[in-house]
Amino acid sequence: MLDTIGVALAGADDPVTEIVRKALTVEDTGSGPSRVWGTTSTSSAIDAATINGTAAHALDFDDWAPGSGIHPSAPILPAVLAVADEIGSSGADVITAYVAGYEVQERLGLAVGPSHYDLGFHTTGTIGTFGAAAAVAHLSGADPHQLSTALRVAATQAAGLKAMFGSMGKPLHAGRAAAAGILAARLAMNGFVASNDSVLGEQGFVPTHATGLDETWLHAGFDRTWLIRDTRIKSYAACFGTHAAIGAALQLRVDPLFDAATIERIDLDIPRICVGVCTIAAPTTVLEAKFSIAFVIAAALVHGPPGVEQFTAASLTDETVQRLTHVVQLHPNDWMGKTRTDARVTYTGGRAASATFDAEQSWTDLSAGERADRVRSKFIALAAPIITRERANRLADRITNDLPRCPDVSIVTDDLVPQSKLQ
Template identity: 40%
Template sequence: MSTSATPENFAATLGLVRAVRAMRWEQAPEDAREVARHCILDFLGVAVAGSREPLTQILVSEIAKPEGSSEAGLIGIKRRASRMSAALVNGAAAHALDFDDTHTAMGGHPSVPVIPAVLALADSAGLGGREVLEALLIGIELECRLGAMIGPQHYAIGFHSTGTLGTFGAAAACAHMLRLDEDGWLRALGLAGTQAAGLKSGFGTMAKPLHAGRAASNGLFSALAARGGYTSNPEIIETAQGFAATHAGAKPSREVLDRFAGRFLIRETLFKYHASCYLTHAPINAAAQIRTEHRVDPQSIDEVEVRVHPALFGVCNIQQPKTGLEGKFSLRVTIAMALLGEDTGDLQTFTDAKVTQARVVSLRDRVRVVGAEKTPSTRATVVVKSNGRIFEAESDSGQPASDLVVQRENLTRKFMTLTAPILGRRDADALASAALNADQLACASKLIDLTQAG
């Protein structure tokens, strides 16, 4: 049975379910499967590093520890918790550094809401690595299609897609793992939609990582409750006062699902190599190119102009950040750091002391961010004026890697940088190997166990 063809009565929720529910690991092309492995590797790397962050410790001590539950393990922490709290803590930890993957169709971070949910479910139920990867694939495919369906207005008006769309993705992934029927899927998504939350006004605070953790936890809850027979609106996306209307002012149409039919959008996942908001990456790359090619002395710089889409102004344009976390959302600071030769892929670059360092502040105050309406949000132009000379470079961070072998190598280096100081090199190597061969694991809980080895 096909969904209706007209936008006015398009059953969007049902259409989404039918677009992804039948997807299977063995039927996906190898490049999609390889990127799924990359997602697992990258997620575990940032989650292990994020497990040491204060926000993670707060969630462990105030939420997970008092439960006394042993259902599912916490990443990088030798403790167990309930399934829902494990998803919450692991999701927040993985987003704590803002170093996890992203996707332009979703307009957010695809793995961090989904993987904690499916790992918690797999750990508690003794499921295998292939089941985790297949569920991850399905969750990402659904949340990205939903993101494209409701359009960029959702993010523009102030919602954080990782928290909102991610709740749907986590619910879909867990609905698949629980083998829910079509009605169960619709009820799970109905519950996800009524819980989907996350405001961009929380960026630069601990609230942003909480969005990811809550999306994972609420998505898992939605699927479990649906399995038990909990009811919800099965047309939650398209119904009057539903998700599309309230969160985007949109009326979803079938065109997006038709356009993406047969595609695996996970292949277009983008990975971070700078430890800051992804929308700062193109400006960082352009500034770094100018520094490398022209050897501009930072002290001689008179002015820097950064041309980006105005949508970035409400996301990553904190003018005078006081903390390392705020610095991750400051175009002025990240550009200054790039021109100073700071390693923006190093977590220690984004500390309170570094962000407020005199030389960083001095150059930051010479950076001017201007709007360029016709520029895609992932593209930026940087113009440096120095001693009467002008240097210009452009960069676009919105293109997925064409060479997955190189991407695997780059992500493995990033992973080792994040995890070896915590786990030790031998245990970090073992975890990387398990992640990149997750589809061969008889029990996915090994992935969590290896994060606790150090």
């Protein structure tokens, strides 16, 4: 939750977020019960969730679920906090609803498996709608019938196409999933009637959006497996499929003989699942750059660990980065794990160097304390320029330490106003 709020604050001024905010005519005034993060605005819960969900995914810096491949929190948390602002929920209720939505979402994502993604659907937008619906229904006190109805309504709203990758459409998927989840839950709580077949029926969501179904995950008890524990926190503001290439580049830079200026060729063995997702060869926009393994490894080789500042219009015109981007050769492999990349660089004169990196292992190898420190450091780096370092540290303490005992979550959301607008 801390990580999602941090990346959303940093994404609040991103062009896609500003466009969505403008399209919904949300101005810097109070016009509703729910906070629009990173602004002085409040709005309706549905509009706030749309904007905040878009902001949370705008930088592609939000968390990732290794099982389903969903960015799990961007659809769920903005929906939950928008409704919590409206009804005055406690921190404990928010946490419980968030976990409930996450667990339902991830189980359904695992059940439809990779075929759903392979058909061209963006799971953050599609499956994320179910997660948001389950979370908001739970927060709203839904009974079992109302909860199942919310999921049925979510099924007919779920949308998101991989064709939008590298464009503003991708972050919008998260915002629309958050909003659709709220609508689904509210309709259900008000007696809406939806077809019993809309999720698993012959013409329901699963048969029309996947070629297979692993029903094991639909029966996995919540008291036995907590999938939320497997969440991965991103280190870089780009598609997770590029992170292993970045890690390999950073290893190559440690070589005392490393010299980016004399690299003539870069060969990358990548998992085949990355093809068509993050293999844009010559990105022309910042959003495309986040889905270009060639660009991110070139940028990492030249500049080191890529921060948010590496994904700007200026970075796309860096001559050295551009030259290296064009000497990358990608070699997809079926045998390779989906979070691994093997890199080999060839220098002028024939000397070569290689490195292997697994982005998932780099997270799982950390202790719980190291993970907490990394998440907090990332949050402070992203939030401090927006709300000041002092308030960022206070907010981090409130979320990580005090939220379970917080009587009203507005104590947290009221702190999501930029310093420049507090005067």
